[in-house]
Amino acid sequence: GENVEQHPSTLSVQEGDSAVIKCTYSDSASNYFPWYKQELGKGPQLIIDIRSNVGEKKDQRIAVTLNKTAKHFSLHITETQPEDSAVYFCAAPATIAGNQFYFGTGTSLTVIP
Amino acid sequence: ETGVTQSPTHLIKTRGQQVTLRCSSQSGHNTVSWYQQALGQGPQFIFQYYREEENGRGNFPPRFSGLQFPNYSSELNVNALELDDSALYLCASGLWVGNEQFFGPGTRLTVL
Numbered sequence: 001g002e003n004v005e006q007h008p009s010t011l012s013v014q015e016g017d018s019a020v021i022k023c024t025y026s027d028s029a030s031n032y033f034p035w036y037k038q039e040l041g042k043g044p045q046l047i048i049d050i051r052s053n054v055g056e057k058k059d060q061r062i063a064v065t066l067n068k069t070a071k072h073f074s075l076h077i078t079e080t081q082p083e084d085s086a087v088y089f090c091a092a093p094a095t096i097a098g099n100q101f102y103f104g105t106g107t108s109l110t111v112i113p
Numbered sequence: 114e115t116g117v118t119q120s121p122t123h124l125i126k127t128r129g130q131q132v133t134l135r136c137s138s139q140s141g142h143n144t145v146s147w148y149q150q151a152l153g154q155g156p157q158f159i160f161q162y163y164r165e166e167e168n169g170r171g172n173f174p175p176r177f178s179g180l181q182f183p184n185y186s187s188e189l190n191v192n193a194l195e196l197d198d199s200a201l202y203l204c205a206s207g208l209w210v211g212n213e214q215f216f217g218p219g220t221r222l223t224v225l
Contacts, residue, residue, distance in 0.1 A: 006155075032212040043203055043216035044156065045115075051212075089155050098212045100146060100169050103155030 002027045004092050006104025013080050014112050021107045023090035024072040032098045033073045035064060036089045038106075044089060048075070080111045116140055117206050117217035125223045131192045134220045136204030138185040144168075145187040146214060147179060148203040156203055162187055163209050191222075199224045 003026040013019050025033075031052040036044035050057045050064045050073065057064050063076040077084055087108050091101040116139035126132050138145050144163045148156035158171035162181035176192040185206070191198060201221050205214040 034213070036216075041218075043115075043117075043218045046213060046215060049213065091155075093212070094158060094171070095169060099144060099207050099209075099214060100158050100161050100171075101156075101214065102158065103148075105155050106153075 002030060002092050002094055002102045004090060004102045004104045006090050006107060008107060009105065010108045010110075012110045012112060015080060015082060017080055019075075019077045019080055019084070019109055019111075021075045021088055021090070021109075022072060023074070023092075023104050024070075025092040026071065027092070028068075028071065029096065030092045030098075032093055033064070033066060034091050034101070035075050036091065036103075038087045038089065040086075047088075077109075080109075082111050082113050085109055085111045115206075115215040115217065117204060117215055119202075119204050119217040119220050121220060122218070123221045123223075125225065126194050127225050128194055128196060130194050131190065132194060132222060134189040134191075134202050134204075134222070136187045136189070136206075136217060138187070138204075138206035139215055142206035142208055142215075143185055144207050144209050145181055145185065146205045146207070147187070147189045148205065148216075149173070150201040150203055150219070152200070159189070194224045196224050198222065 034049040066073040090104040094100040118137045146161040147159040150156045160170040201219040
């Protein structure tokens, strides 16, 4: 089965700086990679995703890059704001259907005002 | 906010008891998946339901079971509760043809 590793486990940045979270996966057949943001007391919220036929995707201050050869993908947050503070999870598919997922262990991001 | 709702919000049970958690999918979605999230960990896939049948199961014993109803709502049942079952239980809905999964707020289960 798929194995997803996520680093770092904690990350502190000054407001306005960039944050980068990295994940690796093991199954070369995996073709869809979502990122979730989980705030305290809430369920995970899908913030961005990428499919294996593209190398990068951006949505305002958030971007995701994918390196299929190295089997890793990264979340980039620019111009961080205090409301970006949360736990972020990456995920990779458990099946060909791509709608059942293995999750990383999470990165707790703190943005210091 | 997604359109996925879960009930109850919190639940306390004792070891050996049984529990039923409920989920209402986002309108238009036809799959429902359940995940277990232990404190400080990522969600772990329990199983998925589509067309009222189980479609895929993670590494969870048979005492974890579920149902999906014709209106696409779902239940997660756990028998013979163990202390390690204490966790946040998340429901996610989506489309059979599609990747995106949208999570509800979860049910916090505490087993004493």
